[in-house]
Amino acid sequence: MSKVGFVTMGESAGGEDIPTIGVGMLGYGFMGKAHSNAYKTLAYMTWPPPLMPQLVSIAGRNEEAVAGAARRYGFTDHVTDWQKLVTDPRIGVFDNSGPNNFHAEPTIAAAEAGKHVICEKPLGRTADEAYETWQRVQATGVKAMCAFNYRFVPAVRLARQIIESGDLGEIFHFRGRYLQEWIIDADFPMVWRLDKDVAGSGALGDLGAHVIDLARYLVGEIDSVSAHTRTFVKDREGGAVTVDDAVESVVDFSNGAVGTIEATRFASGRKNALQFEINGSKGSLSFDIERLNELEVHYRGSTPGKLSQGFRNVLVSEADHPFWEHWWPQGHMIGWEHTFVHELHHFLTAIRDDTDIAPHGATFEDGYRAAEICDAMLRSADSGCRETVAYRS
Numbered sequence: 001m002s003k004v005g006f007v008t009m010g011e012s013a014g015g016e017d018i019p020t021i022g023v024g025m026l027g028y029g030f031m032g033k034a035h036s037n038a039y040k041t042l043a044y045m046t047w048p049p050p051l052m053p054q055l056v057s058i059a060g061r062n063e064e065a066v067a068g069a070a071r072r073y074g075f076t077d078h079v080t081d082w083q084k085l086v087t088d089p090r091i092g093v094f095d096n097s098g099p100n101n102f103h104a105e106p107t108i109a110a111a112e113a114g115k116h117v118i119c120e121k122p123l124g125r126t127a128d129e130a131y132e133t134w135q136r137v138q139a140t141g142v143k144a145m146c147a148f149n150y151r152f153v154p155a156v157r158l159a160r161q162i163i164e165s166g167d168l169g170e171i172f173h174f175r176g177r178y179l180q181e182w183i184i185d186a187d188f189p190m191v192w193r194l195d196k197d198v199a200g201s202g203a204l205g206d207l208g209a210h211v212i213d214l215a216r217y218l219v220g221e222i223d224s225v226s227a228h229t230r231t232f233v234k235d236r237e238g239g240a241v242t243v244d245d246a247v248e249s250v251v252d253f254s255n256g257a258v259g260t261i262e263a264t265r266f267a268s269g270r271k272n273a274l275q276f277e278i279n280g281s282k283g284s285l286s287f288d289i290e291r292l293n294e295l296e297v298h299y300r301g302s303t304p305g306k307l308s309q310g311f312r313n314v315l316v317s318e319a320d321h322p323f324w325e326h327w328w329p330q331g332h333m334i335g336w337e338h339t340f341v342h343e344l345h346h347f348l349t350a351i352r353d354d355t356d357i358a359p360h361g362a363t364f365e366d367g368y369r370a371a372e373i374c375d376a377m378l379r380s381a382d383s384g385c386r387e388t389v390a391y392r393s
Contacts (some may be wrong), residue, residue: 018048021351022056024115026106027098028069029149030059031120035097036073038340042348045341046319048328049347056090061097064260080324082106086113093118093351095148098126100199100205108285111137111144116351118145118344122366122374125200130371131392132365145347145357146367148213150274152342155295156335157322157360158314159278159285160218167299168280172257174219174251176276176379178207179267183233183245190238204229207274212370213362214276216262216320221254221369226386227377232266249377272336273378293317293333368392 025032025038057077060066070078082102086089086109094110096103096119108117117137123146124130132316137144151157162168183194193206216222227249234241246264247338253259267273274289286296296311316322317330323342328332346361357363369391376387 009307018052019352020054021092021348022054022088022090022092022096022292023093024056024088024110025058025075025095025097026060026082026085026102028058028060028073029097029121031097033071033073034337034340035095035147035344036075036135038305038344040074041338042341042345045314046345050177050345050352054090054349055342057085059085075108075241078283086110086115086258088144091115097190099192099198100200101232104129108133108136111140111142114140114142114146115291116143116347118147118347119197119367120147121207121213121362122200122371123364124371125196125198125205127368127372127375128323129200130364130368134368137364143347143351143357144364145343145345145350146277146364147344148280148340148361148362148366148370149194150214150289151360151362152323152339152346153292154322154324154342155287155292155316156218157315158295158316159287160360161322162285162297163218163278163280167282168278169282171219171255171257171278171280173255174246174257174276175278175280176211176215176259177262177273178180178211178264179262179270179273179275180207180265181268181270183265184387185235185266188235189235189319190241194236194241194243195239196213196242201244201374201378202231202241202245203263203265204247204265204377205371207265208247208261208368208377209374210274211261211263211276212373213366215251215259216366216369217362218276219253219255219257219259221363222251222259222389223254224252224386224388225373225376226250229378229381244378244381245376247381251379253374254268284311289336292336296353297318299311308379 008018055075058075059082066078095113095116229244229247250260251259277286283299297313298311376389380387
């Protein structure tokens with residue numbers, strides 16, 4: 001285990017022998033806030049934590065904004081040059097929560113400096129960029145994790161356990177969609193997520209990538225895709241929109257299952273509706289992130305009578321359900337922000353124990369493969385033809 005960024009905790013850990021690890025973070029916005037909260041929460045809620053995170057320094061381009069974020073989130077220092085995080089000997093974890101065009105270069109530099117890295121999705125704006133990031137980081141031997149946090153929803157993890165147990169039988173269908181509405185107003189101004197040079201793609205890379213990752217995590221590898229994309233509002237105050245507003249895709253899995261994947265930021269009334277349904281020969285599962293403590297389960301012929309024909313709503317809050325050893329008595333719910341606590345706990349445990357990120361954490365190879373599928377969907381949308389996903393090793 002690399003000792004970069006480790007110090008002795010001493011009495012501050014209440015007598016527990018818990019090594020600390022210094023965290024340097026790039027980005028102070030939405031994801032920076034979520035990750036910072038998770039580091040602070042896991043330090044006391046998952047007691048004893050695998051490693052005690054120390055928030056050393058946070059980087060951002062705007063001096064005033066990043067200074068305010070450092071005070072608010074609890075970082076000791078702040079910088080406006082991310083390279084200072086890479087060279088800071090106090091830092092053992094480089095957490096990349098910045099915009100998409102800052103994912104590849106800083107993450108590679110941090111890994112090549114010997115720091116463990118966790119990078120928000122997408123790993124790269126294109127499959128080529130994601131592939132280079134994976135390959136160069138893998139060569140360093142540090143721990144590397146792509147932050148697909150929805151793998152760490154208790155109900156999603158329970159769904160995987162049910163599928164792996166064989167209780168659903170042969171999987172026939174995956175239907176996944178991620179629906180939001182935040183840019184449906186044509187007067188909404190131009191932001192970086194609508195700029196291809198910064199974001200890479202639109203609803204596909206922002207939302208669809210999450211569905212793609214869950215499809216791979218729960219059902220299996222995707223072999224081929226056909227897709228359509230639309231940009232409904234092509235010009236906004238501040239510039240032209242150069243990414244997709246919505247994507248619809250039909251996918252084939254290597255195990256014979258078929259699926260549909262949809263992502264849009266134009267679904268009026270849908271705030272953050274990540275939903276999937278999986279149908280097998282023995283039963284089905286259904287999930288909606290807006291009701292993230294629940295999993296709908298149906299087993300064919302499990303009970304006599306009419307009730308056997310429908311779904312049962314399982315409240316995922318029992319002591320033996322995934323991740324619940326850290327939280328509350330049954331029926332006392334957790335939220336979206338806690339998925340990051342579970343994710344970072346897994347990452348720090350892998351660093352401490354020198355264990356694999358996979359299969360439950362998303363590796364950089366997983367991040368690359370999601371990007372390869374996204375690129376295949378964009379090619380299909382351009383050509384009007386079905387595209388085979390050609391994975392590189």
